[in-house]
Amino acid sequence: MRSLGVLEEVAAEGFAFHRRFFRNSQGGLRAEVPSLLGGGDVPPNIALSRPALHRILNGAADRAGAKIVMGCSIAELNDGPHGVDVTFTDGRADRYDLVVGFDGLRSPLRRRLFGDAYEPTFTGYSVWRLTCPRLPTIDCITLYQGEHSKAGLCPLGDDEMYLLHVTAEPGNPRYDPASFPDMLIERMREYGAEPAVVRDAITADTTIVYSPLEEVLVPAPWHRGRVVIAGDAAHASTPHLTQGAAMALEDAVVLAESVDRAVPLEQALQEFAARRMPRARFVHERSRASLLNEMTGERAREPERFADATRRRMAEVDRFLDQPA
Numbered sequence: 001m002r003s004l005g006v007l008e009e010v011a012a013e014g015f016a017f018h019r020r021f022f023r024n025s026q027g028g029l030r031a032e033v034p035s036l037l038g039g040g041d042v043p044p045n046i047a048l049s050r051p052a053l054h055r056i057l058n059g060a061a062d063r064a065g066a067k068i069v070m071g072c073s074i075a076e077l078n079d080g081p082h083g084v085d086v087t088f089t090d091g092r093a094d095r096y097d098l099v100v101g102f103d104g105l106r107s108p109l110r111r112r113l114f115g116d117a118y119e120p121t122f123t124g125y126s127v128w129r130l131t132c133p134r135l136p137t138i139d140c141i142t143l144y145q146g147e148h149s150k151a152g153l154c155p156l157g158d159d160e161m162y163l164l165h166v167t168a169e170p171g172n173p174r175y176d177p178a179s180f181p182d183m184l185i186e187r188m189r190e191y192g193a194e195p196a197v198v199r200d201a202i203t204a205d206t207t208i209v210y211s212p213l214e215e216v217l218v219p220a221p222w223h224r225g226r227v228v229i230a231g232d233a234a235h236a237s238t239p240h241l242t243q244g245a246a247m248a249l250e251d252a253v254v255l256a257e258s259v260d261r262a263v264p265l266e267q268a269l270q271e272f273a274a275r276r277m278p279r280a281r282f283v284h285e286r287s288r289a290s291l292l293n294e295m296t297g298e299r300a301r302e303p304e305r306f307a308d309a310t311r312r313r314m315a316e317v318d319r320f321l322d323q324p325a
Helices: 007-013 050-063 108-114 177-187 193-200 244-259 265-295 303-321
Strands: 015-017 019-024 029-034 045-047 074-080 083-088 093-096 099-101 121-133 141-145 149-155 160-168 209-217 227-229
Touching: 007 050, 019 303, 029 303, 074 099, 074 108, 099 108, 108 227, 121 177, 121 265, 141 193, 149 193, 149 265, 160 177, 160 193, 160 265, 209 265, 227 265, 244 265, 265 303
Parallel strands: 019 141, 099 227
Antiparallel strands: 015 045, 019 029, 074 083, 083 093, 121 160, 121 209, 141 149, 149 160
């Protein structure tokens, strides 16, 4: 964020915190885990809403002279020896030195480059999310372990927080969005404390986002010729380390550093993916391990063993992520 010139804006807009709470379904404390990230003028964690992040980053891009076009995608792409000829869905056409696709889990650009070799894999679990008024007791990420699910609350600012609820959804079913409120209420029946407050405020008009937890990890390199993918298009993980947007931002900064060097483009793109792959693999593997631990064995651990194991695991993750990207 500092390298992009937006750290102060993010800190002012977001909600800083330095720990995580792990609780049982009724709010009883299982572990308090301090964050080892950050230092100096960089808080360990800053939570903020995705619209706020977009507004800040779009503003910085605009000030830097970038041309932003919304509601448009690639219709045709031809990578030649002198550049990439691109035709857009709005009829425009141009030639570019490099095309970069941060186009998400179901990346059309990934399919253009690699065919169907790296399609998203469903984990067997899904997450339900909603935004609601922040409760005064929620001043950091707080996770609540149920018998067959996990709930969590995360502040987004002084006034807002969001609920997440991870559940097993065998077969990757698709549900009618109109049924989301009743379904989420039923799935959260076992919870007390703060999750119950949020659950009991759900109405038929509550906006709920339901997302299957799917993964992708494309082996390096992530380019073909002058076309490269990054972010979720190259490495999408479950959200259990809260690193999705962070990983994409890191990719963008490292890619810019790589192509800004006085080396051939092919070498720059090779070095970009080689530099990022260990970090992407770490987040991918640890996020999946965290999902499986919380949904299976860890919920039955004795309190002291759970607390010790959680602190050790989170300390290892923080030490890794606190290294330069």
